[in-house]
Amino acid sequence: MEKQQRDIHLREVMDLYGHYLLRLAYTYVKNKERAEDIVQEVFIRYYIHMEQFEGRSSVKTYLYHMVVNECHNYFKSWAYRKTELTSLFKKQETSISVESQILKQEEMDVIAHSITTLETKYREVLWLYYYDELSITDIASILQCSVNTVKTRLARGRKRVGIQLEKEGFYNGNEFT
Amino acid sequence: MEMNLRNRLKATIPDQLALTSQKKEEILEAAHVRLEQQQTPVKKHMWKPFAVGISALALTALLSYPVIDEIKEQLTISQITEQSYEEISIPGRSADTIFTAVFDDATNSFYYYEGNTVYSYALDTRIEKAEETSEFPISEMLVNEDWLVWMAGDRNSVFVKNRETLEIKGFSTDTFIDFEDDTLLTTISDTTTGHTIYSLTNLRTNEVKQFTQAFDNSAVSQPIYQDNKLLLPSAFKKDGIETVR
Numbered sequence: 141m142e143k144q145q146r147d148i149h150l151r152e153v154m155d156l157y158g159h160y161l162l163r164l165a166y167t168y169v170k171n172k173e174r175a176e177d178i179v180q181e182v183f184i185r186y187y188i189h190m191e192q193f194e195g196r197s198s199v200k201t202y203l204y205h206m207v208v209n210e211c212h213n214y215f216k217s218w219a220y221r222k223t224e225l226t227s228l229f230k231k232q233e234t235s236i237s238v239e240s241q242i243l244k245q246e247e248m249d250v251i252a253h254s255i256t257t258l259e260t261k262y263r264e265v266l267w268l269y270y271y272d273e274l275s276i277t278d279i280a281s282i283l284q285c286s287v288n289t290v291k292t293r294l295a296r297g298r299k300r301v302g303i304q305l306e307k308e309g310f311y312n313g314n315e316f317t
Numbered sequence: 318m319e320m321n322l323r324n325r326l327k328a329t330i331p332d333q334l335a336l337t338s339q340k341k342e343e344i345l346e347a348a349h350v351r352l353e354q355q356q357t358p359v360k361k362h363m364w365k366p367f368a369v370g371i372s373a374l375a376l377t378a379l380l381s382y383p384v385i386d387e388i389k390e391q392l393t394i395s396q397i398t399e400q401s402y403e404e405i406s407i408p409g410r411s412a413d414t415i416f417t418a419v420f421d422d423a424t425n426s427f428y429y430y431e432g433n434t435v436y437s438y439a440l441d442t443r444i445e446k447a448e449e450t451s452e453f454p455i456s457e458m459l460v461n462e463d464w465l466v467w468m469a470g471d472r473n474s475v476f477v478k479n480r481e482t483l484e485i486k487g488f489s490t491d492t493f494i495d496f497e498d499d500t501l502l503t504t505i506s507d508t509t510t511g512h513t514i515y516s517l518t519n520l521r522t523n524e525v526k527q528f529t530q531a532f533d534n535s536a537v538s539q540p541i542y543q544d545n546k547l548l549l550p551s552a553f554k555k556d557g558i559e560t561v562r
Contacts, residue, residue, distance in 0.1 A: 143349075143352075146352075147345060150344075150348065151341065151345070154336065154341045154344065155341075158336035158341065159335055159336055161336075162334060162335065162336045163330055163334060166330050166334055167326075167329065167330065172331070172334060175334075176336075176340060179336065179344075180340075180343070180344045180347060183344050183348065184344065184348045184351050187351075187352060188348070188351060188352050188355060255325060255326060255329050266322065266326065267326055270322045270323045270326055271323055271326045271327065284432065284454045285433075285453055285454060286433075286452075289452065289453065298322075301322075
């Protein structure tokens with residue numbers, strides 16, 4: 141494939157999916173620069189291996205799968221552990237001010253908090269299903285698990301967000317839409 | 318109280334988070350560089366093999382005279398070693414799958430995993446067998462004479478199968494690192510205390526020994542468990558110089 145064609149195609153793909161992939165990566169790593177690095181690496185790999193995807197309809201699924209994999213790999217790395225520790229120290233240093241801030245922030249979005257503290261395996265399916273509006277089959281393909289596993293995780297994820305909110309007094313047991 | 322979960326999910330990330338045009342150009346630029354690197358052929362110095370060959374011959378001639386018997390002996394050993402090599406190909410499996418293969422002396426088989434299944438491939442019969450199927454994709458696997466250990470891709474679930482009784486035990490852990498004989502080394506990151514907890518579990522008696530290590534800059538490498546000893550590398554500063562012990 142000619143370089144010019146590659147460039148045009150990559151631009152199209154970045155315009156189509158870049159925004160969603162960046163947000164997906166951010167839900168895992170919670171850091172803009174790190175999320176950008178992950179998305180950049182995925183697009184570069186796609187650019188290099190573009191010929192393999194000609195005529196395929198699954199480019200979107202492939203890109204999502206790559207981002208999810210990169211994020212999972214990042215969590216396994218020592219770099220992540222070090223980052224996590226640094227954040228922990230920062231939290232300890234400022235714990236008093238953070239606590240008082242939290243108490244004052246009555247308008248804080250408890251629901252958003254309950255989602256971000258969900259286990260990754262539940263959060264990722266909720267994100268892919270509700271935010272990216274992907275089908276259960278696509279999610280199963282991205283996460284390389286069965287359709288039933290995705291359904292189970294969706295149900296448990298919804299339930300866990302509900303339970304958390306119930307504890308906080310924000311939720312009366314109805315299903316999310 | 319019904320809520321729109323999509324909007325709530327959206328609220329968990331910053332509004333301004335977007336792949337900017339500038340970033341897209343940076344990605345394109347980086348992609349050009351990477352593609353060029355991959356396409357650039359490695360320079361072949363045609364004269365190198367000849368030079369190496371001539372040097373080797375000269376060196377052999379120089380050394381062979383006084384120690385000819387020793388060289389003869391070494392050549393014999395080398396021949397025996399070469400004869401013991403056997404090329405094995407496992408039909409229908411990709412290089413990525415073969416990369417996970419572990420050789421099991423006890424059954425003269427290769428163990429490897431793909432997707433949700435651990436397979437074995439017996440060298441005697443050349444038959445592949447599905448050994449275990451997991452609910453989640455398998456991410457790691459090890460095998461020895463007595464145990465088969467595998468980890469499901471979603472973490473938190475390590476399974477150990479007793480190959481004699483076929484009993485399967487599940488462990489709740491972040492990951493498993495190694496095992497030797499009957500001892501499994503697993504690790505959990507405790508973010509509340511900032512420590513990594515290493516657990517050595519005796520798979521027969523279920524006895525657990527735990528060791529903790531702060532996962533700050535001391536975390537320099539994976540620990541090793543060998544000969545009943547656990548090696549936990551850590552970094553410290555001595556006279557202002559970072560050292561590993």
